[in-house]
Amino acid sequence: MKRHTIFCLIAVAVIFNAGNVYGQGDAQCVNSKCHADMGTKKYVHGPVGAKVCTVCHVPTPDKDHEFTFFAAKEELCLGCHETSRDMMLQEHVHSPVSDGNCTGCHDPHQSDFQYTLKGKAADLCYNCHKTDKFSKEFVHGPVGGGDCNVCHNPHASQNINQLEKAPEELCLSCHVEMTETMGKRHVHPPVKEKCTNCHDPHSNAAQYMLDTNRPQVCFGCHENLAVNPEVEHPPVASGDCSACHNVHATDYPRMLLEPLNELCFTCHEELGELVDNSTHKHGPVQDGDCNACHNPHGSENYRLLKKYFPHDFYMAYNTENYAMCFECHNKDVALDEKTSTLTDFRDGEINLHYLHVNKEVKGRSCKACHQSHATDQEKHIRKSVPYGSVNWDLPVAFTKLEDGGSCVVGCHAPKEYHRK
Template sequence: MKQNSNLLRAGLGIVILFVLPYVVNAAVQIEIFSPPNKVWVTEKRIFLTGTVSGEVKKIEIKGVKVVSPRGKIIPDAGAFGAIIELKKGLNRLKISADGVSIKYEIFYLSPKEQKKGTKPPKGFKHFFVHKDPELISCKECHSFRRGKYNFKRNVPAQANCTTGNCHATQGKAPFVHGPVGAKVCIACHSPHGSFNELELSKTGQDLCFSCHQAKKEEFAKEIVHVPVEEGCIDCHDPHQSNMRFQLKGDGKTISSLCFNCHEKEMFTQKHMHGPVATGDCIACHSPHASDYKALLMAPPEKGQVCFECHQDRKEDFTMKFVHDPAQEDCSQCHDPHSSPYRFQLIKQKEKLCATCHQELTPEIFTAMNEKYPHKPVKNGDCVACHRPHSSNYELLLANDLTTLCFNCHVDLGDYIKESKFKHGPVQTGDCIACHNVHGSQYVSLLVKYFPPKFYIDYKPENYDLCFACHNKDIARNKLTNVLTNFRDGEFNLHYLHVHRKKGRTCIACHDPHASNQAKHIRYEVPFGAWAYPISFKKTPTGGTCIVGCHAPKSYDRLRPVFWKPPTQ
């Protein structure tokens, strides 16, 4: 604002609060309103104003040159003024009226002398005055009724500051401050001078609150914007601007103002928040003060500030199970301004989840780095299975486990739905009983080892997966009448198939998911490039198996077909 220091033509006649009365006797009293006593100024010519009581015909000023009025200084209803010219250094003035006089001291220190290092006398305060003052009547700015001035009441007189060669460009922009538009410059600037730069009648917020009192309550909130604390003119031009509210932007977007202080780079990355992209920072932030951090319009907790706009997404955050970051603060995952990543994520999606879950669930990240990762995990696409905000299913799954898996494994899902007999975990929708959904060191994401081959030598550890649920003695005991119903008399037919050199694995006969044959016996046996059909017919006490790998065979638990019990 230094460029506007010549905004006013001093001599518009407003009364300043810097009044130093000098009383000599009861009959005549002389008071100087401006400038105060013992001040230093940088202008050679200044406007001296005051009042005198009693029937005084003229005022005399000695010690300085009186430029205007020429001749006598005649009081007007007790008020008087004069343009005086100071000499370099200390000026001792004597102001007299009808034998009564007061003494005044003013120090003139030009900018040139300041550069030389000249200092004003101790105790002298810097008083700012307008350059090239003009002598005018007090009636232009002060109420005058019944032959008396009321210096406590000012008339909003129009100034001639924006005419001629002084401030001719002021008031020409699209958006003009009210007092500038009305040419009432004295609303902010004192024409008599001030202890404040630019002859401001007050400084900082106090000046603005002279009119904008309603803002005072707003500025009293807990978090105050730094420019507001320092004074409004960091953001608002006090005279005019190309933007509404006289903002110091480019006239197009509010963000152009914000970028005067805030680094533009953090707001202009590839994926921008809608309000940021349109330069509408105040969609989320209060420009002056707020009760919430970062000057937010609403609390960030539980996404309250986000729901000011994203009401359509509120349901996504209020399901049975809520992701902790979504419950706490959206900015834990999303950059509210801009980001190189879609949805303004603060990191690549796979790295973002790892930020928390690598510590919270280390076993998952161990699985993700195993030999066989689940395809969505390999692609870093956690949201293929999990909802990021909330879900009605545990672990924030996007659906129940069966439906979720069959969204990708469509053919398997159709096959299972069409099958009459289902494996226990499949029946209950518990895919993770057998599969590690993130990754595994075993083929098909199995949670434990299972031999992928058709033939394998019998070892109990080769069947860790199946024996996690099934009794491992089913393949270890040759004779039994309780472990399994797949027996001829007491001869255990599981033992016959599995417990041998070149034993058959479980999936040689059973489909691990489902089948339309009892005991989810598969329709065909994979064998190299071939597939042999299986037909299994169950009876109340046994069954018959017709398969390409051996002749049709039957078994019966009560009347053994081929097993001969040992003789006593």
């Protein structure tokens, strides 16, 4: 209803009341003996300020000082505040509003608070809502400031919980720096869905209004990661997920902080230098795919490997021992004593892989000759082998020949092999 119409109505009411039992209009209701404090507070409702009481309290004819309202509770306020009717048409209407209980929040006469509210800021809400949800250990900035209405419309809105903005826009409207994060290429699915999957908008037991501290908050959804592996990776075991992931989003797959191999090299610097400075990088290492062989979270295998690979240097032969390598390579390289097809590491038909690896006792592991990451020699032959408990660096010099190779090693006299 337009302001002037409201005043017209009050004017009409004043005139209408001029001849009633109280004599000179509603002013009679308020005097030093009766309703003396009416109109004395900081904020006075329009018609009360005009000392027009009977526009709402209609005197019952022939009864002394008995009143009814000019309309039912649900219609009383809307009778003048025509525009407030719009709130009822919204998708989500606050329960006291839809019940017509406007006076649950507004005093019809006066109050010390603007809009003649029955409390200031959050205290108004706490008249009906229990405070426990809003007073846990870590309280959200605007809630601590008592500013519920910055997020909720007290009457109604088009959004669930009478939110002022759609849930997916609400948080970013203040946390503008997160808009950039949300534009990154790999966004954590629950973050994309809604922030309140992890953060309570009001208050919560752990920092950042989370349910629990990290990494437990992650395990809440990623249960399988909570299982203790046999071989642990220290940054994971200590629960420091953020050493590698940003929980919200990054430009790299799995929300890693950096491209995979660069990430690993930030801690494994020595290996990073080895790889950078070597002329021959093993296929997956060349591709930066450390995860082709390692499980960064922990594993049941030595060195966090995805498949079994022996810790020891010597052991009885069993194809299963080299399951890690045979993920990608022919698992029969060392199977037959004689071959002209299984491997190029042969002298004539004598399979030199078989000779070194396939033994009842003291078969050599692949790592006796090959480097899994990178080296300067052909065929990923390592430059040296740590030998014995003193870790003597036994040199390995390999030269590729047209139909074979030559090895100068500490294990035996220099030898050559020729396939033809």
